[in-house]
Amino acid sequence: MSEARRKAAPARKAKRHWALRALGWFLGLFFLGIIGGVATFFIVYQTTEIPDINKAFTTNTTTVYYSDGKTPLGSFYDQNRHSVPLAQIPKRVQDAVIAAEDRTFWTNPGISPTGMARAAINIARGEQLQGGSTLTQQYVKIMYLTQERTASRKFKELFIATKLSRSQDKSKTLEGYLNTIYFGEGAYGVSAAGDAYFSQPDPAKLTVPQAALLATVLNNPTIFDPEDKDATTKKRVLGRYQYVLDGMRQMGTITDAQYAQYSKAVPPLKKKQKSDRFKGPNGFLLDMARKELLRLGYDQDEISGGGLKVVTTFDVNKQKDMVAAATEKLPKKNRQNLHIGMAAVKPGTGELVAVYGGPDYLTNQLNWATLRGRPGSSFKPFAVAAALQDGKSMWDTFQGDSPIEIQGKKLRNELNTDYGTVNLLKATEQSVNTAFYDLVDNQMGDDGPSKVVDAAEAAGIPASKTLEDDRHNPSTVLGPDAYASPVDMANAYATFAADGKAAPVHTIKTVTNADGKVEVSEKRLEKQIKQAFPPDIARMVNFALQNVVEKGTGERAGQLDRPVAGKTGTAGGVAIEHRAENAKCDGCKEGDDTLTSWWTGYTPQLSTSVLYRAGKSGESDLDPFSSDPAFFGGNWPVRTWLAFMEPALEGLPDEGFPEPDDDDIKDSPTPTYTPPQTTNTPTNTPTSTPSNTPTNTPTNTPSSTPTKTKPTKTPGWPPIPTGGPTTAEPTRTPNQPAAG
Template sequence: MPRKERRQKREPASAKPKRAKKMKRATKISLAVLSLMFFAAVAGGIFFFQRYGRVVTAAIDAGENHAKTIEESDFKQFRPTTILDINEQPLKELKTQERDYLSYDDMDPLVSEALISIEDKRFYEHHGVDTQGLLTVGLNALLGRGVRGASTITQQLVKNIYLTPEVSISRKVEEMVMAQSLEKKFTKHQILEYYLNNVYFGYGAYGINAASRVYFGKSINDTSLLEKASLIGITNNPEIFDPVKNKKNTLKRAKLILKEMLQQGYISEADYDKALQDDIEASVHSDALNNDLGDNEIALAVDSATKILMRQQDFRFQYQFDSKEEEERYNQEYQDAYNKVYQRILSGGYEIHTNINQDLHNQLQEIVSRVMEGWSERDPEKNIFTKQGAVTVIDNATGNVVASIGGRGEEGNTYNRAFLSYRQPGSAIKPLVSFAPAYERGLLETSRVSDDRPNNNYPNNIYNGSKGNMTLRDALAVSSNVVAYKLAMENSQELQEPVYQSLAQMQFTGLDVADDNPIIAVGGMTYGATTQEMASGIATLVNQGNYRMPTNIESITRKDKNEQIFTSNDVPQRKVYSDDAAYLTLDTMKAVHQERDGTANDIELAHNKNWAVKTGTTDEAKDLWTVGATPHYTVAVWIGDDTPQPQDNTSVGKATRQIFKETMDLLNQGKEDVDFQMPTSVSKQNGQLISRSSQAKQVLAARQNALTAATQSLDILAKEKTNELVAAKLNNPTVAEAASFSNELLSDRIQTLSQFELIVTDTEDNWETFDNYAQQVVSLIKTVEPAGGPLTRQYSSVYQNKQTEYEQEKDSLNEDVENADEAIKSAQEESKELDKRIEELERQLRGSTTSSSSNNSTRTARP
């Protein structure tokens, strides 16, 4: 008997009149409430469409256009993803979905029933969008609670496959439009099948059958009712309802699902009671998923492909943040989107063409393994070497990654540290954060900055002291921390941008809100950088300041449509540094190996004379770096422990430089030894490189000086006119006899004296004139107040103030003169040094000419 009928039979007859009156009253109240709700809805609707009308219209159009592209192959990819090497030979096939995919008919009905009971009770009633859910979304938006609301299974499927995790009105509307289209193309059972085979369950498992193997080591059809409910519960939040780490939460949600299944008639009381008596024992069966990429180069290819497809789905990548909350929100959205696309690639359906050269990789891996073979200590848990290394090589002609060495190559060491491991870059970051932006501001390699620490906020120099004023070229050669810190701070102030602005533009993914600090100029980042990011940063300098996304992918083809969806020609370039700033930075980096005190002066490349380099060492030498470039290739090398530990700077640092040298020698063999391309905005004048930025700055400074001089002249002229009036008044006594001066007249004279304008320049000093007038006034005061008095005190105050003002002006002038003398002396010393170098070059040239003439004579004399 229906519950409604049972309730009516229990009501006594005597209760009906009262019930009728209550019903009338209730009806009136209900009508009133409904009326208010109606008018509120109308008003809310007007407000909503005034505010979001255009956004909604655009989202509808986007949803309809996107819906036209929906195909069954989007959810079922049985053709494996193939990764091809540089010679178009297959390296790897990825086909996880082919093994774990279950059709609706082959899956235990309890699985889909558990899903419907907790996620979408009206699944069989709606056409993709639940109107109650729509009202919830609208109400949340009007109340300022965001645009979250109940999504149908169909909407969730659309979001999982096609859309980014962005939470907005437009994205919600687009999702709804696509969901309705999906319901027109496929049956309800197909939608359930697609959802259950594509949703994420944590630990890399996509699809409920894969998840069942990961957590319980068996197919979903072989699990208990409680285990099925537990797996369905995970879809709500794989982290919160993780059955391995959060079993209590998992069971609580599983029991809620069982209760819903009972109330909705999917299971019996007996089934329910039995399931409540059961328990689950979950653990991660890591061998259940056949998606271990293993190879470093293949891992990079899949990572690159994932990010490329995320961009095509309009995921908004972000590299700098205004708050920690914004950063955390983005990181979660990024991880969700990344996991979704990553699994689609592993599931199959793509052909990824790469520039992977396995022979080159093996040669470079051999260099790393051999140079580091002296460190044999192993991690007892992982059975890999404790001390690890990473190398990234970028082809400067294309911007592509041609090699990604993620470790020492021992068996079981498959983690690619080259693009996955954030490490503190130390001084290796200085060219990107301090020097290139400084050259943007118009500084030159010969510009001087003191390496004295003004206070304890500044870092110490690695040479534990100060060398005084030094050129920027010398500062980078010896790796002055103080100079790098000062430059970063001044760059941010003058350019009015965050310290890490250039890194964000080059898509450094480890940036944190706290990194807007000049301390990152010496490598003090919150998380750090990868060798791939460091290499792409230096490669940006070689590419005239233009950043290109580092990837080893040439193209991607979608197999089901035989359609090329990406080619490396599609990668846009972004201007990060000006041409001249990039070139000057590279030229400055040459000093690191050319100068006697340079930190890499022990490196000599076999095939290159024109190359740039920078070393890096963090606190306690926990991370050691060597990064640099020839015109052909950029190489970044890192060595350290996976869990940062102090290193022997001498031996480990030397190893990074040795790996760098051998890698460069291998790569550049047979290449023409050319120099970096000098842009037209840079020229050589009087032995130094001059940039357009510096010339513009000099012109601006000259104009500023001219304006200052003109202003000063006008100021002096005004003072002189004022003093003429003062003199006229002081030289024209009201009465002839000083004795007849009244106190009032003398007070007026003192006041007039205070109005005298002092002029103190390198060509003019009118203190003596003022002092003469002052003596005339004081002599008059003495006739009236021989023993002193108020006039005397008033005069003394004026005179002392003027005297203090004069001394301050004089001191300021002397300081300017001393600074000018010092600048002249410095310029003279530089000129003498330059003359010596010119003389030495002339002697070498004369010697070379004489030797050449002698050799020519000898050759001529031979038969």
């Protein structure tokens, strides 16, 4: 063997020795880590003490206040609790909850390894921690810990749950859980839940389907709300309910035949009457505040029992003024079927200072202040803003005669009135439909209606599928479909009052937790306030809408005796009670009825919108409630508005609007304005009647009060949705609504 080969062998031996040494170190550290982890777990486990039951659990009622932070508005729920021993809770009720929340409850160590892994992944990602995975963990969180979602709280929960599972009989844990878990509707524990949902406080008298539905709800009372009429929610509730029943079948609690019978549909509710705390108009305020808290990320458990102090934007005195106006200053005829929605917003802030959604929340949960309706001509100010942004002037002229042909259809003014050639200022003042058709559909290009939609959304009208679908509808400028609610309109007009600054409308000022920490404040909204329109454009819109009050369709609002701007709106169509007849006569009644009547008016300090509707679904005819030829926006809506605004503005300075630039309001040469001449058409004449139809011209000129035009005919009417508390909205309307 050569000397070179003899020297190579030791080198190979040294390399193998180094690899083995590295592996040995790695294994040593690995096992040391395991030993250290086990030792740490053992030490922490031994030193972890099960704390006293959370005494605050029974006292943490969330209280809601008016904007002053001192005057109570109310609270969300009677925190209904009634503990019963496990012996009085039948096995079917116990098994329903176990099947829903923790099917390995009787055998697991109180924690879920998969739940721990999910928590670790969330921590690593910086995401929000989720609730306990096992029934024991959920019980520990409720009774022994705070509701905070932090890593330290989560790991403490795991140790307490493990120790509790080893030191306490499982039956005792189940009893505590069944008497403390939140089921929604202010009900804590299965006894209170049975009473809230089925008027049955004795768990022993709950049926299998009733027990399964309660177990369905407790997972998340918001997303599994059995009263929600939304089709998606109903499907979700049924799916979860069937999941619970399937678990009970696997556990042997029910048979296959019983599962087949019970799983077809959820059992009917037999709910107790809501607490008087929701009685009257203020119930709508509490409901709106609750919904905003949900949007802010609070769950139902925190909202009802988190000990929160919620300060709303509602002004206690202005709220009283609004309720008085809406209940006292309205037509005397058949008030039971007449509905008023009102909302007042502080310009520049988006604070909703007063709302009237109806006389009694307990009687009818339809909030007429938040339900969208047809805005009619009250949508025209957005067309004015869009035109000014498009380079048009208030002194540009348009066709005021009726009819005007747009996309092959002849569209008309109220009473088929001829106004001659009018400028945009006069068209706005007198609410001339044909001039706005000419402006939007002829002079603003093919995307004129879309520009109106953009302006409306910039001002604060929420984007919606209905509005999106009408981006190419020639009648969009006349608000033919359910675009906006009084809350939306008050806030959108407030944008003009605030020199073009749009602020998100809201009802919550601050939320303070049980420890006194402010969790939510209005500072969250500062970045959302935007300059929606240049100040010069907003000022020109204000200028035009002040003319509406000074000598146009809203003259009555001038009684406020301070600078006021605003716009009327009236939308016509076929009332729900006339639709069957209309279908039989091939559209002979289209446009005969008034379906919505608006006045939205504002000062620099306050923007208020009033909407009148009629009938159970808000789709009945308003005309029988007024002695006028039609239920005009310039009459009762303005009267009701005045009854609120006069006391609401008392003591505030007589503030004027910022003046537009002198060059903008300097009247350019325009054709002389010709007094209107009215052309009466037969009542049932369709809008497609040739222009040479014989007419009769009266000698008198019409007043500034608007009337309705007949919309073009469309085939049939879809059924009116009655829906739940937030779903009653009108059907789509024909292409040309009546508007004034």
